[in-house]
Amino acid sequence: MENILNQIGIENYIFLSVLLFCIGVFGVLYRRNAIIVFMSIEIMLNAVNLLFVAFSTYWQDAKGEVFVFFSMAVAAAEVAVGLAILVAVFRNIGSVDISNLKNLKG
Amino acid sequence: MENSLVLLLLLTPFVGFLFNVFFGKKAGKNISGAIGTIAVVVSFAMSVYFFMQLNTSGKAIQVKLFDWIQLGNLKVDFGILLDQLSLLWLLFVTGIGSLIHLYSISYMHDDENMHKFFAYLNLFVFFMITLVVGSNLLVMFIGWEGVGLCSYLLIGFWYKNQDYNDAAKKAFIMNRIGDLGFLIGIFILASMCGSLDFIAMKTHFLSIYMNTPQNVFLTGIAALCLFIGATGKSAQLPLYTWLPDAMAGPTPVSALIHAATMVTAGIFMITRMNFLFDLTHDVQHIIAVVGAITALVAASIGLLQNDIKKVLAYSTVSQLGLMFLALGMGAYTVAVFHVITHAFFKACLFLGSGSVIHALHGEQDMRKMGGLRKVMPITFATMLISTLAIAGIFPFAGFWSKDEILMVAFEHNKVLWIVGSIASIMTAFYMFRLMYLTFFREFRGTEEQKHHLHESPSLITLPLIILAALATVGGLINLPGSNWLNHFLEPILATKHEHHALGSQEYMLMAIALTGAIIGIVWAYSKYIKQGFVPKEDSEISGFSKTIYNKYYVDEFYTSLIVKPLNGLSNFFRTTLEPALGKVVYGFGTVANGIGNQGKKLQTGSIGLYLFAFVIGLLAIVSYLFLAQ
Amino acid sequence: MSPILIIFYVLAAITLATAFLTIYSKNPIHSAIYLVLCFFSIAGHYLLFNAQFLAIVHVIVYSGAIMILFLFTIMLMNLNKEDEVHKPRITRLGAITTFILLSTALVLIFMYSKPFVGDYPTTGEDFQSIKKLGTVLLDDKEGFMVPFEFASILLLVAMIGAVLLSKKEKPTK
Numbered sequence: 082m083e084n085i086l087n088q089i090g091i092e093n094y095i096f097l098s099v100l101l102f103c104i105g106v107f108g109v110l111y112r113r114n115a116i117i118v119f120m121s122i123e124i125m126l127n128a129v130n131l132l133f134v135a136f137s138t139y140w141q142d143a144k145g146e147v148f149v150f151f152s153m154a155v156a157a158a159e160v161a162v163g164l165a166i167l168v169a170v171f172r173n174i175g176s177v178d179i180s181n182l183k184n185l186k187g
Numbered sequence: 188m189e190n191s192l193v194l195l196l197l198l199t200p201f202v203g204f205l206f207n208v209f210f211g212k213k214a215g216k217n218i219s220g221a222i223g224t225i226a227v228v229v230s231f232a233m234s235v236y237f238f239m240q241l242n243t244s245g246k247a248i249q250v251k252l253f254d255w256i257q258l259g260n261l262k263v264d265f266g267i268l269l270d271q272l273s274l275l276w277l278l279f280v281t282g283i284g285s286l287i288h289l290y291s292i293s294y295m296h297d298d299e300n301m302h303k304f305f306a307y308l309n310l311f312v313f314f315m316i317t318l319v320v321g322s323n324l325l326v327m328f329i330g331w332e333g334v335g336l337c338s339y340l341l342i343g344f345w346y347k348n349q350d351y352n353d354a355a356k357k358a359f360i361m362n363r364i365g366d367l368g369f370l371i372g373i374f375i376l377a378s379m380c381g382s383l384d385f386i387a388m389k390t391h392f393l394s395i396y397m398n399t400p401q402n403v404f405l406t407g408i409a410a411l412c413l414f415i416g417a418t419g420k421s422a423q424l425p426l427y428t429w430l431p432d433a434m435a436g437p438t439p440v441s442a443l444i445h446a447a448t449m450v451t452a453g454i455f456m457i458t459r460m461n462f463l464f465d466l467t468h469d470v471q472h473i474i475a476v477v478g479a480i481t482a483l484v485a486a487s488i489g490l491l492q493n494d495i496k497k498v499l500a501y502s503t504v505s506q507l508g509l510m511f512l513a514l515g516m517g518a519y520t521v522a523v524f525h526v527i528t529h530a531f532f533k534a535c536l537f538l539g540s541g542s543v544i545h546a547l548h549g550e551q552d553m554r555k556m557g558g559l560r561k562v563m564p565i566t567f568a569t570m571l572i573s574t575l576a577i578a579g580i581f582p583f584a585g586f587w588s589k590d591e592i593l594m595v596a597f598e599h600n601k602v603l604w605i606v607g608s609i610a611s612i613m614t615a616f617y618m619f620r621l622m623y624l625t626f627f628r629e630f631r632g633t634e635e636q637k638h639h640l641h642e643s644p645s646l647i648t649l650p651l652i653i654l655a656a657l658a659t660v661g662g663l664i665n666l667p668g669s670n671w672l673n674h675f676l677e678p679i680l681a682t683k684h685e686h687h688a689l690g691s692q693e694y695m696l697m698a699i700a701l702t703g704a705i706i707g708i709v710w711a712y713s714k715y716i717k718q719g720f721v722p723k724e725d726s727e728i729s730g731f732s733k734t735i736y737n738k739y740y741v742d743e744f745y746t747s748l749i750v751k752p753l754n755g756l757s758n759f760f761r762t763t764l765e766p767a768l769g770k771v772v773y774g775f776g777t778v779a780n781g782i783g784n785q786g787k788k789l790q791t792g793s794i795g796l797y798l799f800a801f802v803i804g805l806l807a808i809v810s811y812l813f814l815a816q
Numbered sequence: 817m818s819p820i821l822i823i824f825y826v827l828a829a830i831t832l833a834t835a836f837l838t839i840y841s842k843n844p845i846h847s848a849i850y851l852v853l854c855f856f857s858i859a860g861h862y863l864l865f866n867a868q869f870l871a872i873v874h875v876i877v878y879s880g881a882i883m884i885l886f887l888f889t890i891m892l893m894n895l896n897k898e899d900e901v902h903k904p905r906i907t908r909l910g911a912i913t914t915f916i917l918l919s920t921a922l923v924l925i926f927m928y929s930k931p932f933v934g935d936y937p938t939t940g941e942d943f944q945s946i947k948k949l950g951t952v953l954l955d956d957k958e959g960f961m962v963p964f965e966f967a968s969i970l971l972l973v974a975m976i977g978a979v980l981l982s983k984k985e986k987p988t989k
Contacts, residue, residue, distance in 0.1 A: 112839060124854065160882050
C-alpha cells in the first residue's frame with residue numbers, strides 16, 4: 082500500500098498539530114472557566130497524539146500508535162480525576178472560575 | 188602472689204567505696220561504717236606486710252599492671268613502685284586512715300548520709316594510695332587529682348550550707364591552679380627524659396644530665412612547675428587560703444585529708460623528685476623562702492583566730508611551711524620525719540577538737556568554751572600531749588622533728604633559722620592559747636550546753652589515745668643518735684645528707700628551741716590563765732590585730748585582684764558581647780525574613796498568572812534548546 | 817491537487833475551526849459540542865492514515881466517554897449560562913501575544929529540524945492492522961505487556977479517586 086504521506090506531506094501535519102497545540106495554550110490562558118481550561122488541555126493532548134500517529138506512519142512503525150493508546154488511557158484517567166476535583170471545588174466555593182481559586186496565595 | 192597482694196592493697200578501699208555507694212544506704216549505718224573501716228584496715232595490713240618484706244629483703248617491689256600510653260617515644264606504664272618512701276607513706280596514710288574511719292563511725296553516727304561519707308573516705312584512701320604507690324608521675328597525677336576530688340566532695344559534704352559549698356569550690360579551684368603547674372612540669376619532664384618513670388628519670392638526671400647538662404633553664408622551669416603543684420596541694424603561699432576554709436568539712440575529714448595525708452602530698456612529690464630538685468639550687472632556695480614565709484604568716488594569723496578548727500588549720504599551714512623549709516635545704520629525711528610526727532599529733536588534735544565540738548553540739552568558737560578539762564579528761568589529756576608535741580617540748584615527737592628542721596636551717600641560713608624559730612614560738616603560744624581557752628577556767632557557753640557536756644564514747648577516745656601515744660614516742664624513729672629514718676630512706680635520695688654528730692652547737696640549738704617554746708607557753712599562760720583574758724567580739728577588734736584577725740586581708744586581696752576583674756569580664760561578656768553577638772545572629776534571621784516577605788508577594792495565588800509564567804518558561808526553554816544547537 | 821489532499825485540507829480546517837470555537841464560545845455546552853466535532857475530525861485524520869483501530873478507540877474514548885463526562889459535569893454544576901466575566905484586557909492581550917510567539921517558535925523549530933526529507937519510504941509491510949497492533953502491544957517478549965497492565969491499574973485508581981473526591985462529604989459532627 083502506498084504511503085499516504087506521499088500525497089499530503091509530513092510538514093502539513095506538523096503545522097496542523099502545532100496550530101492545534103497553540104490554540105490549546107491560548108485557551109488555557111484566555112479563559113477563566115475551569116472546564117473550558119480543561120477542554121483546552123484535551124485539545125493539546127490530541128495535537129500531540131496526532132503528531133504521534135503521523136510520525137508512526139512516517140517511520141512505518143506501530144510503536145507510535147501504541148504510545149497513543151497509553152496517552153489516551155492517561156487522558157481518560159486525568160479527566161476522571163480532574164473533573165472530580167472540579168466538582169469538589171464547585172461544591173466548596175460555588176464556582177469554577179479560576180480567578181476565585183486563590184488559596185495558593187503566599 | 189605479689190601482684191594480687193598489691194592489688195589487694197590498692198583496691199580494697201575502692202571496693203569499700205563501691206559497696207558504700209551502691210548498698211551503703213540499705214546496709215545501715217553500722218555495717219556501712221564497719222565495711223568502710225575494714226577496707227582501710229586491710230590496706231594497712233598489706234602495707235605492714237610489704238614493709239616487713241622490704242625490711243628483710245631490702246629491695247623495692249615493682250609491679251607493672253598494664254601498658255597505658257604509648258605516644259611516639261614516650262611510653263607510660265600503669266605501674267606500682269613499693270619502695271622505702273612509698274611504704275612509709277602507706278603506713279601512716281592507711282594507719283591513721285583506719286583510726287579516723289573508726290572515729291567517724293561514732294562521730295558521724297547522727298548524720299543521715301553516713302554511707303556517703305564513708306564512700307568518699309574510702310575513695311579518698313584509694314586515690315591517696317594510688318598517689319603514693321604510682322611508679323611514674325602520671326599515675327601519681329591520677330591520685331593527685333583523685334584526692335583533690337575527694338577533698339572537694341568532703342568539704343562540701345554538708346552541701347545544704349552554701350558557705351560550705353563555696354569553700355569546697357574554692358579548694359578545688361585553688362588546687363587546679365597548682366595542678367596546672369604540676370601538669371606543665373610533667374610535660375616538660377616527659378619531653379626531656381622520654382619517660383615519666385621515677386627510676387628512669389633518676390637515671391637520666393643522675394648519669395646523663397650530670398655529665399652533660401642540657402636545657403638547664405628548662406630543668407629549672409620543670410622543677411618550679413612541680414613546686415607550684417606542691418604549693419597548691421600543700422597549701423603554701425600564695426595558694427594557701429583554701430585550707431582554712433576547708434575546715435567546713437566534717438572534723439574527721441579535716442584530720443585525715445587536711446592535716447595528716449593529702450596536704451603532705453606536695454612534700455611526698457618533692458621528696459620523690461629529689462634528684463631533680465638537687466640539681467636546681469635556685470628553685471630549692473625559692474622553696475625554702477616560700478616555706479619560711481608561709482610558716483611565719485600562717486603562725487601569726489593563728490595567734491588571733493577564735494574558731495578552734497581555724498587555729499588548727501593555720502597551724503597546719505605553718506607546719507607545712509616548716510617542712511618546705513627543710514625540703515628547700517635538701518634535708519628531705521628531716522621533712523619526711525616532720526610529716527610523720529606532724530601527722531600523729533595534728534590528727535590527734537583535730538580529732539580532739541572534733542570530740543569537743545561533738546560534746547558542744549557543733550559549737551566551734553573558743554570564746555564559748557572553757558573549763559572542759561574536768562568533763563572530758565581523756566580528750567584533754569590526749570590533746571595536751573599533742574599540744575606539747577607540736578609546741579616542741581622535750582621529749583615529745585614534735586620536739587625532735589622540729590628541732591632538726593631548725594638545726595638544718597641554722598646551718599644553711601641564719602635568717603631562715605630566725606624566721607623558723609619565731610614561727611615555733613608563735614606555734615607554742617597559739618596552741619596553748621587554744622588549750623587554755625578550751626579546757627581551763629570556767630565554761631562560757633549556755634546553760635543548756637553545760638548540761639549536755641559529756642566525755643565522748645570509746646570509739647572516739649580510742650583513736651585519740653593511740654594517736655597521743657604515737658605523738659609521744661614518734662620521735663624514736665629518728666632520734667639524733669640512731670637516725671633510723673635517715674638510713675632507711677637512703678636508697679631513695681640522690682645525694683646523701685651527711686649527718687653531724689651531736690656537738691655543743693646542736694645542744695645549744697635544742698636549748699634555744701626549747702626555751703622559745705616555753706616562752707610561748709608562759710606568755711599564753713600569763714595572758715589567758717593569770718589575767719583570764721577572753722578574746723573580744725569580732726566588732727571590738729581594732730588596730731593591727733584586726734588585720735591579723737582578718738588574715739591580712741589576703742582573701743579580700745585575691746577577690747579584688749582576680750575574682751572581681753573576672754566577674755567584670757563575665758559581666759561585660761554577658762551584658763555587652765552576648766547581646767551584640769545575639770543581634771548579629773538575629774540580623775541574619777531578620778534579613779532572611781525580609782527576603783521571604785518580599786518574595787511572598789510573587790505568590791499571588793492567581794492561577795492565570797501561574798499559567799502564563801509556565802507557558803513563557805516553556806517557550807524560553809524550547810527556544811534556548813533550539814538556539815543552542 | 818489530489819483528492820486526498822483536498823480531504824486533508826477540509827478535515828484540517830474543521831479541526832482548527834472547531835478547536836477555536838471550543839475556546840471562544842461563551843456557553844460551556846456549545847464548547848463541549850464543538851469539542852466533540854473537533855475530536856471527530858481528528859478521528860478522520862486517523863482514518864486517513866489507515867489507522868482504523870485507533871480511530872475507533874479515539875471516538876469511543878474521547879467523543880464517547882470523556883465528552884459525556886464533560887457534559888455531565890457541566891449540567892451538574894448548572895453552568896449552561898453565559899455568565900463568565902471576561903478577563904482584563906491586559907490578560908487577553910498577553911494570551912494572544914503568547915499564542916503568536918509560541919506558534920512562531922514551534923513552527924520555526926520544526927522547519928529547521930530534521931524530518932523534512934521529502935522522500936517517504938514504503939516498505940509495503942503491514943504495520944498498523946489490528947492484528948499487528950495486538951502483537952506489538954501484547955507480545956510477551958518485545959511487547960508492552962507490563963505498561964499495559966499498569967495502565968489498567970492507573971485507570972482503576974483514577975476511578976476510585978474520582979468516586980472518593982466527588983462523594984459528598986459527611987458533615988463533621
